[in-house]
Amino acid sequence: GEDVEQxxxxxxxxxxxSVINCTxxxxxxxYLYWYKQEPGxxxxxxxxxxxxxxMKQDQRLTVLLNKKDKHLSLRIADTQTxxxxxxxxxxxxYQGGKLIFGQGTELSVKP
Amino acid sequence: DADVTQTPRNRITKTGKRIMLECSQTKGHDRMYWYRQDPxxxxxxxxxxxxVKDINKGEIxxxxxxxRQAQAKFSLxxxxxxxxxxxxxxxxxxxxxxxxxxxxxxxPGTRLTVL
Numbered sequence: 034g035e036d037v038e039q040x041x042x043x044x045x046x047x048x049x050x051s052v053i054n055c056t057x058x059x060x061x062x063x064y065l066y067w068y069k070q071e072p073g074x075x076x077x078x079x080x081x082x083x084x085x086x087x088m089k090q091d092q093r094l095t096v097l098l099n100k101k102d103k104h105l106s107l108r109i110a111d112t113q114t115x116x117x118x119x120x121x122x123x124x125x126x127y128q129g130g131k132l133i134f135g136q137g138t139e140l141s142v143k144p
Numbered sequence: 145d146a147d148v149t150q151t152p153r154n155r156i157t158k159t160g161k162r163i164m165l166e167c168s169q170t171k172g173h174d175r176m177y178w179y180r181q182d183p184x185x186x187x188x189x190x191x192x193x194x195x196v197k198d199i200n201k202g203e204i205x206x207x208x209x210x211x212r213q214a215q216a217k218f219s220l221x222x223x224x225x226x227x228x229x230x231x232x233x234x235x236x237x238x239x240x241x242x243x244x245x246x247x248x249x250x251x252p253g254t255r256l257t258v259l
Binding site for chain 2: 037039041064066068074075076077078081083121125131132134135136137
């Protein structure tokens with residue numbers, strides 16, 4: 034079945050770049066997403082990439098998609114303490130409308 | 145005002161009690177979802193509804209039921225709560241959108257504790 038995997042924790046220093054990785058199994062995924070969850074809050078969409086793209090950049094965020102290896106990454110440049118949160122990778126199944134989420138990566142940014 | 149609201153935000157209950165969690169949205173979306181979040185497991189889909197007459201089971205529907213009372217309202221019930229249903233529950237909505245991406249919009253969550 035469909036599965037999305039992420040590592041659970043990442044710790045970086047303020048000002049460094051953060052790279053959060055995700056692997057997925059469904060080769061027919063149409064869209065892949067990155068959501069951010071701040072403490073005590075719901076999930077907020079950060080960015081998404083369509084499956085026919087290799088890269089998408091949005092200010093400090095860069096998403097890279099390697100369809101051959103079914104690997105997705107989110108790079109946050111100049112990471113700030115306000116970036117501390119849980120980041121979820123998700124894929125949309127071919128049938129559409131349903132998202133499969135990874136376990137979430139907790140990013141800790143140290144001053 | 146929030147586009148997706150959930151009530152209650154926190155609930156503590158006892159084993160065997162019936163519980164209803166409610167979700168309302170003002171986004172005009174047809175699609176609504178219920179997820180639960182457990183540490184280290186991410187979000188898992190409980191039920192989803194693509195319109196008022198459409199209800200579908202997700203990957204972990206056992207022990208739960210839902211009702212889609214209107215386009216704007218989707219409620220989740222635990223008929224007889226058990227401790228392993230202690231979790232953070234999220235409602236979400238989506239629609240096709242201009243990008244065709246079916247971006248999902250999440251409510252703030254309901255923290256449920258079953259003693």
